[in-house]
Amino acid sequence: MPFIDSGKLGKLFGIDIHIGVNIFAILMFLVFLLALKGLMHSFKTKNLLGIIFGLLAAASFGFFSIATMLTYGYPILHH
Numbered sequence: 001m002p003f004i005d006s007g008k009l010g011k012l013f014g015i016d017i018h019i020g021v022n023i024f025a026i027l028m029f030l031v032f033l034l035a036l037k038g039l040m041h042s043f044k045t046k047n048l049l050g051i052i053f054g055l056l057a058a059a060s061f062g063f064f065s066i067a068t069m070l071t072y073g074y075p076i077l078h079h
Contacts, residue, residue: 028065035061039074 009017039054 015071021069024067025068028061028068032061032065063069 003060011017035054035057039058042050042054
């Protein structure tokens, strides 16, 4: 169960969109923030490999934290 429940907001590509924040979404958002911190440090030290991995980590964890918040942590797919 999510900690915060907004109710049904609508549908997007057949998936019910809710805003529900659970512990998994919070943890993924914290990892996203750490990836941003590492990315900024890599830019400051001009570390190319760190910039690449920082961009990949920030993009993936940022996307999945937002997607988790919008779908309660699991998509409800029906046939």
